[in-house]
Amino acid sequence: MYPLKILLISTLLFVLVIACSTPDNAFLDAGEAYWPGFRGNTDLAGVSDSPLPEKPELLWSFETGNDIKSTPVIAEHRLFLTSTDGFIYALDIEDGSLLWKFDANDDIEASPLYLDHKIFVGNLSGMFFTLDAETGELIWQFEAQDQIYGSANWLPVNVDQHRILVGSYDNKMYCFDAATGKSEWTFETDNYINGAPATDGKSIIFGGCDEQLYILFGTDGKLRGQVNAGSYIAGSAALKDDVAYLGHYGSQVLAIDLSEQKIVWQYSPEDAQPFFSSPAVNDEFLVIGGRDKKVHCLDRQTGEPLWTFTTLDDVDASPVIARDKVIAASLDGRLYILDLQNGEQRWSFEIGADLTGSPAVTGGMIFIGSEDGILYAFGERS
DSSP states (O other): HHHHHHHHHHHHHHHHHHHHHOOOTTOGGGGOBBBOTTTTTTTTOEEEEOOOOOOOOOEEEEEEESHHHHHHOOTTTTTEOOOTTEEEEEEEEEOOEEEEEOOSOOOOOOOOEETTTEEEEEOSEEEEEETTTTTTTTTEEOOOOSSSOOEEEEEETTEEEEOOOEEOOEEEEEEEEEEOEEEHHHHHEESOOOSSEEOOOOEEEEOOTTSSSEEEEETOOOOEEEOSSSOOOOOOEEETTTTTEETTTTSEEEEEEEETEEEEEEEEETTTOOOOSSEEESSSEEEEETTTSEEEEETTOOOOEEEEOOSOOOSSSSOOETTTTEEOOOSSSEEEETTTTTTOEEEEEESSSSOOOOOOOEETTTEEOOOTTTEEEEEOOO
């Protein structure tokens, strides 16, 4: 009797262990997908821990009325995207079916932000909208004095209160209470703010057309410091270990120590062109696209070039590092998967229209919008 009990218990434990274990290369269910902002997290590092199939397949697509220049975001089993047709869309992540859409009354190039069951995004009229993520109903809105191209970000105040950050072409960085839209503070620069602000939860880091990288205190928006980058900053900075990494119009990639407020290294490739892409940064590597038609991989600590991959056109889209892979998109109309260690091409898919929006990588899938107005979802067929 007892041996039989022991055998049954052992079998049950074995089954439980198998059921509760996930192989390192297993693909996540799409319902577990989560990519809530432009670069996946508030540090804008552009890194995903999601496994991906070696040869992703096109699972579904969704057509909007005009170019998609933004990154889709994913939460609550939904995908949220914007288009220059002036609409904000919510789709079912499984099949791309439309759940709701909201008319923003002007082109939208900014990526949306998901936070606390809400969607935050601005348009090119300077209107900033906060919508209910489930229904698409307007919760609050704010009108800036010029266009909003960059995505919003957020930082915590306490467990129950969060703040929303967004920059505008009126040269200002705005901070609002996420729930009510109440203005907390405004910081004014000397020129346009293009990209999204990055944050470590305490400080806010962003640049723009006045060539400065600004470091603000998150509590009150006061200036903690600034560093002259040497040229216009078209994209966003990525944060890692109190260092900001960015590319700029002067054809350089910089690492800026935020504590020392100084440039610690700079990379200037031969025959370089401006960098409009935002970098992806993990513990070892920095990956960024350039208008020299290349994807560049550098040693994060030193800025030493490790490899380049040449596409057929400019690379303005911001790449994503996903484990041992790099997901990159080019104006040549192709989506690429590259080997992170050596830059060798492992897969590509020809969409056939300019890819300026950046990919979202989560749940074992890749989501990207194109200037043909279509959102594409890639993964593995079950």
